[in-house]
Amino acid sequence: MTDYTQDSPDDEIISKSQRKRDMDSLQDLGKELVELPNDKLKRMELPEDLLTALLDHKRFTSHGAKKRQEQYIGKLMRDVDPEPIRRQVAVIKGDSAEHNAWLHLVERLRERLLADDAALAPFLVDYPATDVQTLRTQIRNARKEQLESKPPKNFRLLFQTLKGIIPEPGHSAPEEEQE
Structure with missing residues (x-):
């Protein structure tokens, strides 16, 4: 008698078409990463080999070399959880509703x-x-700027200070609190 209650390895069979769609999706994410400026790539939390491959892609001039490198980037991305990378790219591009x-x-x-x-x-x-x-000083200076119709230097500085204080959803504690 066969025991049907046990999970067999065949329960999680993924079709060849689905695997191909997944790989294409990873390559597309890699292409998005390649389009980002180097300084933004370096600030992202990426594995070292993936970051190196992305930076190398930017050095290549030959179309064939770029295509091979994109495939290599897609291969490297198979070993990485793509969701955190997708979220970071969405934040950089301004597509993240949570960030907005x-x-x-x-x-x-x-x-x-x-x-x-x-x-x-x-x-x-x-x-x-x-x-x-510091916060009171910045508030006072921003109010003074507004009254005198000066450029909003302290107004912007207050915004940056508040960004450092208020934790962004889905991220660790603000930089000042991590120390």
Whole structure:
């Protein structure tokens, strides 16, 4: 009598067509990575051999060499989880709804802090590791800029500071808190 309750290795058979679609998808992701500037590639969390292959692709001038390198990049990507890379590429290209929502949150908080002094207390409750003195100075300087119709240098600086304080969803703690 055959025991049908055990899982056999055949339960997870993937068709040849599906494997080909998966490989094409990885090669397409590799092509997207190749189109990114070198400095953005270096800031991404990529395996060293994949980063080297991507940077090498940019050096090649021959069409055939580029095609072979793209296939090699696709092969390297088989050993990597592509989802974190896809998310990073989406953030860089501005296609990530989650990243855009986070940026809008930071903008709203900046507007609240500039509009009302009372907004600082709840902000400090939510983000207790904040350097209060620096934040107050930046808020004061940004308000002064707006009143005097000066270029928004401190307004932008306040935004960058808030980006460093407020953790982005799906990422580790902000850089200042990691130390």
